[in-house]
Amino acid sequence: MRQRAARDQKRLDSGAVSSPKDLENLQREIASLAKRQGDLEDVVLEVMERRESAQERVAELTERVGSVQGRIDDATARRDAALEQIDGETASVTKEREVVAASVPAALLSLYDKLREQQGGIGAAKLYARTCQGCRQELAITELNEIRAAAPDTVVRCENCRRILVRTAESGL
Template sequence: MKAEPEVQRRLLDLQAIDTALAQLAHRRRTLPERAELEALARELSALEDDRVRAQVAVDDLDRDIARLEKDIDQVRARKTKDEDRLAAGTGPARELEALQHELVSLNRRQGDLEDAELELMEQRETAQGVLDGIEAKLADARERRAAAERRRDDKLADIAKEEDFKKSARRPLVADLPADLVTLYDRIREDSGLGAALLTAGRCGGCRLDLSGADLARIRKTAQDEVVRCEECRRIMVRTNESGL
């Protein structure tokens, strides 16, 4: 393939743009905020699991407390009924004595239930504290996630602007170069990330290897408008006065 030396040198301008675009793509893939958001997603998932468990614990205690309160209300109602009957003083003495014994039993039962309820209420207060702590951590993690998302989006917007600028510079450059040369360059670049490089002081700028004496001799004999490629990495080598030929 042939191309004027000046045209070949313009491949380096194209390569500089493509290298910048590749760096921008790498920046997009490796934004620190991506890793931060992944870590936050795991943290939030774990905290949400903790929150569900803590909420279940609170709900279970609420149900137990409600059940005890119902039992206490039933005992109080029974006591009131017995106390009214006892205050009326009607009925056989044996029955009134039985009511007195039952009231003693009901008072003891009420005391036991109220002690149990108090213990459950203390447990509930502790469980609610755990739940409140988890929800505070969740709120903090969500705020950190929102902040990281804003930073990520800002950086992505900056990268997109730079990419648009580089692509707008690339289009006229590609349009002005021979189509077959661009096709060759693009094929090499897609395979190796670098399509063209300077030949400097006998060294390929692509693979960074020194050319052999035989390769240098071959290139010296090659016409200036001939596109030469490195025997090692197969990239296009652009010759200049600094190529050491």
């Protein structure tokens, strides 16, 4: 467009245009080209402003992504440390369980493992204040009397959930 306007202006300046009508048309075309060029320059400026705004937004979002990624990395590191600690505790507790399980009669251990499988991982529950801590049900007075009468080494079970009851000083017997 600039080249065309320059060529038309050169033609006008050189006096090569002979008729007034051609001269008027050439001047109108030069004015039209100048207006069109101004309009296009305005569009280019607007596009450049939008581009600048978009680049600022990209920079802002990139910074936010970096911040979020930093938080993700921190959370991942904490999670990994917690898993490592849990794995260590699991190994320790597993070893302790093996030592204790070796001293428990095989029939009782078999019953306990069977109950654990049936009861979602909990085969024995504490008897606390006359309440089974496995099913959270208070035992009836007749059940409590039977438990009181049982020998200390007798295996007693909850009538509601069938878990093995562990008697302590807090059992309320």
